[in-house]
Amino acid sequence: MSLKARISRLREHPLSLVLAGNKGNPRTLVLIEPLWGIPYNLIAPFATLYMYTQGITDVQIGLILSITMVVQVFFSFFGGILTDKLGRKFTTMMGDFFGWTLACLIWAISNNFWLFLAAAILNCFEQINQTAWYCLLIEDANPKDLVGIYTWVNIGGLVAIFFAPLSGLFVSSYSVVPVVRVLYALFSLTMVTKTFITFKFCHETKQGKIRRAETKGVSVFHMLGEYRQLIPLLLKDKGVLKAVAVSVILYITNIVSTNFFSLYVTQRLGLSENYLALFPILNAAVMLIFMVGIQHRMSAAKFRVPLWVGLGLYCVAALALIFSPADNLGFVLVYVFAAAVAAALVNPRKDALLQLNINPQERARLNALIMASTIALSSPFGYLAGWLSSLDRRLPFAFTFLLFITAMVVIGRIQEPQMEEEKT
Template sequence: MKQNAKWKQHALIRVLANNRGNPRTLIFIEPLWGIPYNLIAPFATLYMYTLGVTDVQIGLILSVTMAVQVVIAFWGGILTDKLGRKFTTMLGDFFGWAIACLVWAVSQNFWMFLIAAVLNCFEQVNQTAWFCLLIEDADPADLVEIYTWVTIGGLVAVFFAPLSGLFVSAYSMVPVVRVLYFLFALTMTAKTLITFRFCHETGQGRIRRQQTKGVSPLRMLAEYRHLIPGLLRSPGLLKAVAVSVIFYITNMVNNTFFSLYVTQRLGLSENFLAVFPILNAVVMLVFMVGVQHRLRFSQFRLPLWLGLALYGAGTLVLILAPLNGLGAVLTYVLLCAVGAALVNPRKDALLQLNLDAQERARMNALIIASTVALSCPFGYFAGWLSSLDRRLPFAFSLVLFAVAALVVSRVREPGPGGQTE
């Protein structure tokens, strides 16, 4: 009985019990995205490479799609206000994931992969709406725990990830990944239907939908020029955006070129690619459930610093890894898993705490568009670095982690109103 009472007092359990409605529904259905995504992610780049897409073309796909994402992200804020958070989330899930995955499943060359990646850009519409749907009716004090639950939901794939490695070993990679993409399309269709049935429009969403009724989309697009000065005048928001941009770039670079690095340079078997996400997920789950709630004494700056240090140490170990250095790669995965558990929920919560609730949708869209725009050149740049030496993209990430540490040193903990400076 005492053990049950203790678990009920756990910060994560308490937040899940107190935040009914949208937060709980979205947390519970997150595995419908997280399971297939994490099953495919270790093989996605190698899948393209095996079908004849070169390192430079992979980087070009990243840069082209990021340019498209910038445009779509701007419209995402407008659609979120005019159509509502719920309906816009459904549009992004269906067109940005379900339809895109069907194209990925049948892709055979550079152009088909590019088309699939461009379709996936519609997920940027979902990004703005989904964040609003998740947190607008929630207690701001619970944001770190809510984002922690979202991360945990995505990590449920740990229980299924061995299947992709087993199937790749038995049937070869390309046919297995094609089937996984088909399954991904089905799960995202199911996620869209569940959102329609069990989620509701937020209070702020209803207000914004009424306020923008009769306002043309072009006029709303032009109003972004009034939001930009507000972004530039907020030191706390600028710091949060800077951290988000850096992690967007490093995640893009590391996730895209990790599989090529460990298989083509270090000589590890592609079968190991399914093991690394398992280890990453186990470490993150243990840390988030057992340690995360004990760090409330220093909500942002110290955990972010520690996470960056772990990211940097892991990346350095990977760069210096010897041929067939499985131990070094495992160390990299362990260090980065703890780093991600510390950084991911806090960088997202830090961003939302600094946003004006009245303009959350369009400010989120503006920030997403800015993040993607600033990151855009680095996809091609990382592909070029990888073509010279597959260690170089990770050396570039190491530099960015050092820059992020400088930014975090200027972050202050949230005050009584929730905002930082």
């Protein structure tokens, strides 16, 4: 096939058409996602080990997770209000600056429990960013392209993972602590750049302008009180509640895998720390192949079946890790491969499922309320996972297995959402 034909075929790929048909905010936010994803994925395999190496215990790690999740609930409630009053664009920039730029500077100098806790609490500003960023991303987008847009967001993060071997290489040469300190400092710089690009090239959404006009002159406390009307509406919507239940379950399992996988494979299975930078690469490669080559071919399957299959693969991954013998790389590779395909199936669909079920006129506050509820319901599980890990490092992953089974039961009861134009 000639180069011209290859380029033409690439332009006609369904994912390319999604970007071509959604200019402006969706395209800009997708393209700058690696500015967050590259440094995050350089650090992620070593973040828990960075704390552990400096004397932070399993229980203290779990305690930091639980404390920050309580703080995140507070930020999430106000995130929806600020997103409406200040606009999607400005609130996104504010969350990026305080939640990542400043937090990463503190992480770069942390050497005790209190500094790590302070950085984690400052990172809670990210919850304000989450609400605004999702609105900025999708509100002017075509609803039928939501799965494709969320797929692009995932791809942006996955491409960044291929830089992870650099951190593994430096860690093997200079040890964990000094390398991670430098990476956190670089992370701060990239987030300043990301904030500037958002300011320069993104625009306020149509719904954002409407909500900003409607809330002008309305006090924050009055808007906070209006949650009393939104909460009953949310509790009566069975479709939203089921989508939230799945999000809560996946949020908890992500907490466990993010914070305790590195300790499990190094402290229990005895694998070298150098592998920690390679596992995300394998995960990213599998997800990219799946998302680019297979994902668009599953549009006819809609939501339920792909979510079911993905959750089943998550169960297989958890079992592979639990029953892995010491010094056995094969079982860990099965875990990474199965979890990668599962994430490619589940992540874009669970995000799109939630957005397609909520009222677009109240998207900001409903997203904030849902995020706050997700974090509040998940907050005890950070400490629980740390406690289980202190008893036996297999137990947190046995717990995730039970959660994935529960999610499969919930998915079996969802109705396929409609994706008409009026949902925007």
